Amino acid sequence: MFKIDDNKCYKMPVHFTGYDFDPAATFYRDVVSITYTCTTDGDRLAAYLPEGFELLRPEMLIGYAQNRECDWLAGASYNLIYVSVPARFQGQRDRVEGGYILVMWENKTHPILGGREETGIPKIPADIEDLHKIQQNYFTNASYEGNTFLRLELLGAQPVDAPTLAEMKPQLAERVLLGWRYIPKVGGPGADLSQPIFYPQSSETKSAWIGKGTVQWTVPTWQQNPLQCGIIKALAELPIIDMAPAVMVQSVDMLKPSQGRVLK
């Protein structure tokens, strides 16, 4: 008989083995990320924030990351695209600010599973291209079963000067992801778990570039992307009133899911 030990950690399937809780961060040793900061309609954005969260600015971040040399994946790579909004959680006990994740697409399944089950990040699958680079222009796209739904470009990227980089480093050193973990009741409506989550990460910035960013959504039909068409439609309908210059960063990232916690 297999006995689950409450002092151990497990992932499904549980019955082969558990492992010791490890509070250490896991390293992503070669990350290139691009962030698009868009001013949008604050009221529409706020409508997506669950109870306990409030919007800090009428702003939507669209981020791309090309994660390489990921320690927990034995040095493998994967890409992700997320949409987040700057938010504050104000609960009975906690008051924290961070990026509330509206959605995160990833092109590898194991990080999707861990993100959803362990830290409430609403990760879903997509094909996401590595960066294509022509001169100082960078291109990528996201698609699902051959249907493109997002194209991201960074044009004319220029390295930031040394003082700017020095200023950016501490700003990018710590970040907070805010999620909502929801695990449904088996066989019925309603939830077994429905809770706001705090998930901290660190980042050591090595280099940075700034350029012109472009974001282009293509809304799929239900036939093209039945489980994501509503999400993409909702995001594509958020007006982009203004777009700040896009920022590309090369960094070493430290993820700390073991320092995550349920917010109260």
Add this chain to the structure above:
Amino acid sequence: MFKIDDNKCYKMPVHFTGYDFDPAATFYRDVVSITYTCTTDGDRLAAYLPEGFELLRPEMLIGYAQNRECDWLAGASYNLIYVSVPARFQGQRDRVEGGYILVMWENKTHPILGGREETGIPKIPADIEDLHKIQQNYFTNASYEGNTFLRLELLGAQPVDAPTLAEMKPQLAERVLLGWRYIPKVGGPGADLSQPIFYPQSSETKSAWIGKGTVQWTVPTWQQNPLQCGIIKALAELPIIDMAPAVMVQSVDMLKPSQGRVLK
């Protein structure tokens, strides 16, 4: 502000919308599955069954399914491979028999997410080939990032005769999957949910074949498959004392996650 309605169903991300509970089955209209029934060491097998389950026979099923025309995926396809053991759950309230799923690999992420979060089936990702067919021989394999870990063959498949098919149909009409849903505590050892799950499915058998089955595991190193090497090693070490003829079935399957329930 987004409000979660307890009478609705949600998947992460929750904040875009919920949907009404629907007790109906979802159809997989073109399924070809192959089942390999192996006699193995009952003691070693029983060691993987969590509290509440007992082994019915010293038997391990290895199953492959090529699922096509899946309604909830807008008619898309995916493949899976599972290992299960015949088990009985005997609880304070429930007494049910079914196939306790030791692991299920799937080559599409959305079914993996639903299976884990909604019915406790321990699904993990792999590349799984469609069936290759040469004369009456069928071949497939599972790999992870280019590392083959399982090859399945069905050789000399012959259609079963009409009386045998008639006999098989009711036997295959209803099946029970038994899982263990485990959702960890955020940021620490131990579980927020840890529970046995009952998940019923129906199947309408159209045709069946019998042939010689072969199963060949290749155990990866941690470097090749860091998150699955232990699972594969455990399964590959189960001795195959005897292998019954492999059975291939073409069917229409009806999955009923909404009729799943937590066992007590």
Add this chain to the structure above:
Amino acid sequence: MFKIDDNKCYKMPVHFTGYDFDPAATFYRDVVSITYTCTTDGDRLAAYLPEGFELLRPEMLIGYAQNRECDWLAGASYNLIYVSVPARFQGQRDRVEGGYILVMWENKTHPILGGREETGIPKIPADIEDLHKIQQNYFTNASYEGNTFLRLELLGAQPVDAPTLAEMKPQLAERVLLGWRYIPKVGGPGADLSQPIFYPQSSETKSAWIGKGTVQWTVPTWQQNPLQCGIIKALAELPIIDMAPAVMVQSVDMLKPSQGRVLK
């Protein structure tokens, strides 16, 4: 030393071995194909026909095939999409009619290599989805590195009646592909081989359906698809003046590259 035998057949790499010439057809035992017949501008179409070919009708066929149980691939599968025009080759020796292939996309490389080098079919790579099926509607798409460039649909497919099927069978039994094999001079402009090719295939039709067809091109930029953007743009610019009902066929196909020949 490796010696090439002029009585043998070789593919690159040559130096491992040759094989005997085999005049037999190779079987594709489970093919589902959909054909879209579009009336277009004959003058523009004729501009793509090389010397020696003449256009038979101002018509463009767009065809999809899901090829399964391919004998020479050890029973593996692949998908293709082609655009062809009805043409007559009138040379000094030969006078033949067939479908001149403007382009053929395939999602497997080995058939692309054989098609180009052995029979002059201008095959190029793309990701091409298996058919998704919802009720009597069929969907597929072609993309390149995440950029969708073609979506094909067949809506409301109905089986043809028995007399129609009986009439179709002999019409579909034999088909001629016409290609232009062009192998450049090494290191310079101009050709080492530039020649019209005749390539016969047979097909045994099992079932057929008719429905409403839709064809939707999305023209990529050079950044999205640098080696194919011009091809797709040229095809997308051909007006679809009229579209006949789309025809879907399930068949066993016999390819006869060894009966191909250079036209003169």
Add this chain to the structure above:
Amino acid sequence: MFKIDDNKCYKMPVHFTGYDFDPAATFYRDVVSITYTCTTDGDRLAAYLPEGFELLRPEMLIGYAQNRECDWLAGASYNLIYVSVPARFQGQRDRVEGGYILVMWENKTHPILGGREETGIPKIPADIEDLHKIQQNYFTNASYEGNTFLRLELLGAQPVDAPTLAEMKPQLAERVLLGWRYIPKVGGPGADLSQPIFYPQSSETKSAWIGKGTVQWTVPTWQQNPLQCGIIKALAELPIIDMAPAVMVQSVDMLKPSQGRVLK
């Protein structure tokens, strides 16, 4: 009517357009390559060299390259693995030395087509992983339809010192690939083109590392890899009598297919 211009360059499909001959090199701006130098049986190796070539040393190179920022692919990436032998071509006119390519696997089709048709490099398809990196260990593998056939590792890679790097740079600056272009007769045994090819490339080395290399072949059956099993078997049977330390190089490469030529 489409007319082919002898002063232009074409690739199949020819009828959409030609382009001007361009003698310039095309840049691969971020290449990481690993070379494994193996002493093997010279007689067996020489048996694979076509007439006109002689073996310089009983040595087989197995090379991996992770090609990124490839200009002609609009900045996209691909990976390759090749096996070559040091050879001299001695003809009536030409006497050149270089690496005769026994086979080259690539995970992108367009470079395969160009390599075969324009420079006689015997490229064939495979899935080839990007490098996985754990500390100073690098891993990759090649597989075909889920069947692993080659695993390459570089363990304990250490940067070479500055004098060694300075010495390596000129040695790696120019390299010659030798191929055999073979285009069969349509519909019959024998060749329309069968010729030795010279293909020069340049490389600007940026950094270099040395470590322990391991090479592990897994020979597939015909059912697993019908078009490549013979090639892999032949290579796997070449004994590895000695293996020099493996060398990893980061470089900018310049390919010059337009400076290729047929050897005589």
